[in-house]
Structures are given as C-alpha cells and as structure tokens.
Amino acid sequence: MYVAVKGGERAIDNAHAWLAEERRGDPSVPELSVAQIREQMRLAVNRVMAEGSLFDPDLAALAIKQSRGDLIEAVFLLRAYRTTLPRLASSHPVDTGAMAVDRRISATFKDLPGGQVLGPTFDYTHRLLDFKLAAEGTVPPAPQTATTAAPVPHVMDILNRDGLIEAATPDNTLPPDLTREPMELPAARALRLQAITRGDEGFILSMAYSTQRGYGRTHAFVGELRIGHVAVEVDIPELGFAVEIGEIELSECETVNQFSGSRTQPAQFTRGYGLVFGQSERKAIAMSLVDRALRWQELGEDFTGAPAQDEEFVLMHADNVQATGFLEHIKLPHYVDFQAELELVRRLRADAIALQEAAE
Amino acid sequence: MTWNSRKDWMAVLAKADPARLAALMPDLPAHSFLRSPEVGAVMVQARAGGTGAPFNLGEMTVTRCSVQLTDGPVGHAWVQGRDARHSTHAAIMDALMHTPQAAALGSGVLDVLHREAQAARQARTEKAAATKVDFFTLVRGEDA
Numbered sequence: 223m224y225v226a227v228k229g230g231e232r233a234i235d236n237a238h239a240w241l242a243e244e245r246r247g248d249p250s251v252p253e254l255s256v257a258q259i260r261e262q263m264r265l266a267v268n269r270v271m272a273e274g275s276l277f278d279p280d281l282a283a284l285a286i287k288q289s290r291g292d293l294i295e296a297v298f299l300l301r302a303y304r305t306t307l308p309r310l311a312s313s314h315p316v317d318t319g320a321m322a323v324d325r326r327i328s329a330t331f332k333d334l335p336g337g338q339v340l341g342p343t344f345d346y347t348h349r350l351l352d353f354k355l356a357a358e359g360t361v362p363p364a365p366q367t368a369t370t371a372a373p374v375p376h377v378m379d380i381l382n383r384d385g386l387i388e389a390a391t392p393d394n395t396l397p398p399d400l401t402r403e404p405m406e407l408p409a410a411r412a413l414r415l416q417a418i419t420r421g422d423e424g425f426i427l428s429m430a431y432s433t434q435r436g437y438g439r440t441h442a443f444v445g446e447l448r449i450g451h452v453a454v455e456v457d458i459p460e461l462g463f464a465v466e467i468g469e470i471e472l473s474e475c476e477t478v479n480q481f482s483g484s485r486t487q488p489a490q491f492t493r494g495y496g497l498v499f500g501q502s503e504r505k506a507i508a509m510s511l512v513d514r515a516l517r518w519q520e521l522g523e524d525f526t527g528a529p530a531q532d533e534e535f536v537l538m539h540a541d542n543v544q545a546t547g548f549l550e551h552i553k554l555p556h557y558v559d560f561q562a563e564l565e566l567v568r569r570l571r572a573d574a575i576a577l578q579e580a581a582e
Numbered sequence: 583m584t585w586n587s588r589k590d591w592m593a594v595l596a597k598a599d600p601a602r603l604a605a606l607m608p609d610l611p612a613h614s615f616l617r618s619p620e621v622g623a624v625m626v627q628a629r630a631g632g633t634g635a636p637f638n639l640g641e642m643t644v645t646r647c648s649v650q651l652t653d654g655p656v657g658h659a660w661v662q663g664r665d666a667r668h669s670t671h672a673a674i675m676d677a678l679m680h681t682p683q684a685a686a687l688g689s690g691v692l693d694v695l696h697r698e699a700q701a702a703r704q705a706r707t708e709k710a711a712a713t714k715v716d717f718f719t720l721v722r723g724e725d726a
Contacts, residue, residue, distance in 0.1 A: 277626065277642035278663065310622035310644060310660075315629045315636045322703060324710050332717060340713040366708035376632055390631025397627065397637045411630055412637035419639060453593070454642065456624055460658050466593035467624065467644055468662025476631065495631050499640055 245290050259283035268471075268500025269293055273542060274300030275401070275420040277470050277499050294422075294542050301543050314455045314464060318474050318497070319376050323450035325503075328377045330443050330478055336374035341449060342501075377446035378476055378493065387478065387491040407534055414516055414537060415509075419498055421540030423505045429530045429540075430511035438515045438528030441480035442494060449473045449501050473498045475506040479514050481521065492521055512536060583696065585679065585688040595675055596661040598695045600668035606691045607671050611678065616648040616656065619666035645669040655680040 246253065260267055260283035270282040274297045282300060289295035325341025328334055340346075342364075381387040397412040405413065418426060433440050453466045475496040481489065494514025496506040515530040529535050539545060585591050595603065623641040630637055646660045647669040657677025659669045678687055 272640070275640040276623070277640060280663070281643070304623065304641060307621065307623040307641075307643065309641075310620075310624055310646060312625040312638075313627050315627040316639070318628070318632045322706065324706060325713075338715040339710050340715065341710055342713075364709045365712040366705065367711040367714070369708055369711040371704070371707045378632070390629070390634030392629065392633055393635050395635055397635070399625065399638050401638075401641075412635055415630060415637040416639070453597075454624070454626055454662070456644075456660060458592075458658065458660055460648065461588070463589060465589055465596065465660060467596045467660045468642065469597055470626065470642060470662075472628075474632065493631055497628050497639060 245288075254287060256280060256283045256287055259286050265501060266291075266293060268502050269423060269505075270296045270300055272499040272502050272505060273297040273420055273422060274304065276300050276304045294546055298543050298546070311456045311459075313467075314457070316452045316454060316470075316472070318448070318452060318472065320373070321448055321450040321452050321472070321474070322371070323374050323448050324501075325450070326374055326446070326448040328444070328446045330445050331377060331380070334377055334380065336372070374448070376476070378478075381445070381478070381491065385490065388481075388493060390493065390495075405537060407537070409533060409537060411513070411517070411520075414533065415495065415497070415513060417537045417540055418509045418512055419496075419505075421509075422542035422545070423502070423508070425540050425542070426505060426508040426512055429515075429536055430508035432528065433511050433515045433530045438518070438526055438531040440477075440494070440511065440514045442477040442511050442514060443479075444507060444510075445476045445478040445493070447473070447475045447503055447507065449503060471500050473500065473502045473506040475503070475510040477507075477510045477514055487522075492517070583688075583693060585684070585692050588676070588679070591679055591688075591692050592659070592672070592676060594692055594695050594699070595659065595672035597699060598668075598672070600663070600665045600671075602698070603671045603675075603691075603695065604667060606694060607675065610671075610674055612652040613649045613674055613677070614652070616650050617646070619645050619647040619669045621645050621664045621666075647673050649673040649677055651677045651681070653681070 260279045263283070263286065264279075266286055267279050267282045270285055270293055271277050271279065274282065274285070276282075281303060282296065285296035285299040286293065288299060323336075323339060323341075325343060326336060326339045328338065332338070378387060378390070382389060395412075397416070398410060400413060400416055405417065409417070432438070434442075449472070451469045451471050454468050454470055455464045456467050457464045473496075477494040479492045479494060481492040492514065494510035494512075494517070496509030496513065498505045498509060512530055515528070516533055516536060518525060518531050525531055622644055624644045625641050626639045627636045628639040629635065642662060643664050644660055644662055645664055645666060645668065646658070647666070648656065648658045649670065650656050651674070655677040657673040657675065657680075659672035659676060661669045661672050675687065675691060678684065
C-alpha cells in the first residue's frame with residue numbers, strides 16, 4: 223500500500239527565510255554586489271561557467287551569491303537556468319590559433335615564436351598569505367611593454383612540420399551533443415571532450431593525477447598552455463553570412479605524449495587536448511591528460527585497467543550536478559523503503575532466532 | 583575608417599559595452615520591432631587539438647532582435663549576453679547604416695567603439711608583453 227503524506231510547508235518556508243538571512247550574514251557588513259563577485263572572484267565565476275556549461279559571467283556571479291559560495295550549487299543553478307533558453311544557433315568552431323593571448327607558455331620549447339608569456343599567474347608567488355589584502359587599498363597599474371600585436375602560432379605547428387607528432391586534421395562532422403542526446407558508450411572523442419570540459423574540476427584533476435602516478439601513464443609534457451580571448455562567429459540566418467557576436471575567454475592546453483609506435487605507425491608523439499571556459503588552467507591541463515588517457519584504444523595501446531582509461535568510469539562520474547543529485551537524494555524521505563527493510567531484517571532475525579531455539 | 587562591410591560593423595556593435603553604445607546613441611529614431619529582443623543560447627564549438635574534429639564546448643547567452651525604422655530600412659543584431667537594450671541599439675544602428683546617416687554614424691559611433699576596443703586590446707597585449715620571459719644563459723663552469 224502506498225500512502226501519500228503531506229506536511230512541512232511551514233517548516234520549509236521558515237527554513238528558506240532563515241537561509242536568506244544566513245546568506246546575507248551580519249547586516250553590519252556591507253552586502254556583496256554581483257558585479258563585485260564577477261570582477262573579484264573571477265576564477266570562481268570561471269569555474270561555475272565551465273561546469274555549468276554556460277558562458278555568462280553575470281549569471282555565474284549571481285549563482286555564486288545565491289548559493290552562498292557553494293560552487294556546485296551555483297553550477298546547478300546555472301544549468302537549471304540554461305534549460306530555459308532556446309538554442310538559437312551553433313557557432314563556427316572557435317579559432318584558438320587566433321587567440322589574443324594573456325598567457326602562453328610551453329614546457330617543451332624554451333625559445334618559441336611569440337615567446338613565453340606568463341600573464342596574470344599564481345606561479346612563482348610564494349603562497350604566503352598577503353595581509354595587505356586584508357586592508358583596502360588601490361593597486362598600481364600593471365607594467366606595460368610597448369609592442370604590436372602579432373599572431374602567436376600554436377607550438378604544435380612547429381612539431382607538426384617534421385611529422386614528429388600526430389596531426390589534428392580538420393574535418394566537419396557534426397559533433398554529438400550530450401545536452402540533446404543521452405550519452406552513449408563507447409563515446410566519440412568529441413563527446414568525451416564535451417563531457418570532460420563540463421566535468422567537475424576536482425574529479426578531472428584527480429583522474430589526471432592518477433595517470434601521472436602510474437594508473438594509465440601517458441608521459442605528458444605541456445606542449446603549450448594558452449589563455450586569452452577568442453571571437454565567436456555565428457551564421458546569421460537573416461543575413462546569410464557569419465558575424466562575430468562576442469568574445470569569450472578560454473584556457474587551452476595541448477600535451478605532447480610519448481608514443482613508441484605500433485605495427486602500423488612509426489614512433490611519433492601523440493596529443494591530448496584540453497579547452498575550458500575562462501582562465502581555468504588547472505582544469506585545462508587535467509582535461510588534456512584525461513583526454514589522452516582515454517585515447518588508448520584508437521592509438522592501439524594496452525588497457526591496463528586504470529580508472530582514467532575507463533571511459534564509462536570517467537564519463538559517467540565526471541558531472542557534479544548528476545553526482546550531487548544522486549548522492550544528496552538519499553537524505554530525502556525514504557520512510558517507506560526503510561520501513562520495508564526494517565520489516566525484512568526483523569523477519570530474518572525472528573526466523574533465525576526461531577531456528578536457534580528449535581535446535582536447542 | 584570607412585564602414586562598408588555589414589559583417590564588420592555588426593561585430594563592433596556586438597562586442598561593444600552596452601552602456602557605452604547607449605551613451606553614443608542618445609536619440610533613437612522611430613522604429614518598430616520585427617522581432618523583439620529574444621534571449622537564447624548559442625552552442626560554442628571548438629576543435630580537438632585546436633584544428634581537428636569539432637566538439638561542443640558549451641553554450642553562451644546571446645540576445646537577438648530585428649527592427650524596422652519608420653522610413654524603411656531593417657536592422658538585425660545578435661549580441662553576447664542578455665541585454666535587450668544592447669541588442670536594440672545594435673539593430674537600430676545596423677538599420678541606420680543603410681540610410682544617408684551612415685557616414686556620420688560611422689565616424690561618430692563605430693569609429694569610437696572600434697578605437698576604444700582596439701585601445702583596450704592593445705593595453706592587454708602590452709601587459710602580456712611585459713610578462714614575456716627574457717632568458718639569459720649563465721656562464722658555464724668550463725667556459726670560465
């Protein structure tokens with residue numbers, strides 16, 4: 223028998239009112255504005271956009287405010303909002319080679335056209351708490367060096383010239399979209415990349431780290447890491463040509479990986495690819511390692527049973543909205559399920575005790 | 583700069599700061615909407631390895647709208663974000679570029695936006711250039 227039970231409305235309303243009050247915190251402390259979060263918590267905003275799979279810094283900042291800084295909750299809010307939007311178009315593939323780079327480094331070549339550009343990085347900071355930030359103050363403008371913007375070629379193009387690395391040959395197959403069709407395994411690389419770029423940063427980081435520790439080792443070097451802005455171009459149906467509709471910030475990482483060759487292919491380097499919304503370089507590096515680990519089959523490598531090589535394991539557990547939804551649902555009322563289990567345990571115990579007594 | 587290509591001015595308008603565009607267009611001509619501002623999403627595609635097969639990276643918000651000026655010309659806009667006024671201003675500007683006011687608006691609005699965008703981009707490029715590493719080789723023991 224199924225019995226519907228109602229109740230708790232007043233408790234829920236009051237809980238949400240208290241939530242609003244707690245969210246605001248001490249009213250004698252000035253309230254955060256969405257613009258302040260957008261500008262000063264930018265890396266959190268980037269993470270929410272990447273995992274929420276929607277590039278809109280204002281919305282991501284609002285979601286962070288609403289979620290009290292719980293970034294997975296913020297990702298959930300952004301995903302929920304996204305579902306209310308009509309899909310107006312798909313863009314042309316962005317040209318990361320034409321990126322206006324803020325940062326661009328290579329761990330494989332010291333001297334490369336365009337140079338090693340550090341950009342606004344935490345690298346080489348001492349990781350000592352800076353108590354000056356506890357006081358409000360103005361920041362002097364960053365130094366500038368007069369220069370003219372020049373194209374910054376991909377490092378991979380340099381290796382490509384000698385055929386030392388596998389080529390990434392353009393094609394124009396329509397990519398699968400996991401927001402439209404349920405994910406099916408085995409997944410094409412395009413689907414894997416979509417799943418990983420919106421996957422949880424912590425999960426992707428740990429998967430990548432596991433390959434470095436030997437669970438599906440891929441011997442990765444960061445061939446190139448670049449962060450900057452690219453234009454997004456869309457075909458406008460009313461006009462019949464493509465127009466730039468805006469600019470987005472991206473982090474891109476390409477790894478160069480050892481590959482000893484196979485019966486069909488001479489030895490050459492292989493590649494892993496990471497591309498993430500915003501300045502999110504840890505995620506971009508991690509993504510490129512996981513992408514490369516998942517390519518074992520097409521490259522004719524052995525499956526060693528490593529988690530990072532297991533497409534189903536990685537893709538089905540990377541999404542933190544799915545994961546948290548299923549994880550947290552077990553805190554919701556399961557009174558009837560549990561009652562059934564309780565009955566069962568009682569009956570088994572009664573049977574066992576009865577048998578024991580009969581034996582004595 | 584002369585503005586002959588619709589593709590060019592639409593890009594400048596789409597990437598303009600909405601408040602700045604509004605400030606440059608204080609008086610809007612009489613117009614009606616063929617399509618009222620509509621907020622939606624565009625799926626951004628990228629390529630594996632930067633140049634390989636395309637994949638879906640994620641979506642971005644966009645607003646589109648189409649206007650018709652009372653004296654005839656039609657203008658369209660697709661702009662990043664969710665600002666209805668931004669798309670309206672951009673569409674009206676697009677329509678006005680098909681009128682005799684085009685030359686005046688080219689220098690009074692588009693040139694200004696273009697110049698400011700270039701200046702902002704140049705400033706970032708110069709900040710990045712200031713963080714470029716100059717390697718120098720230390721004197722090696724055996725050379726001394």
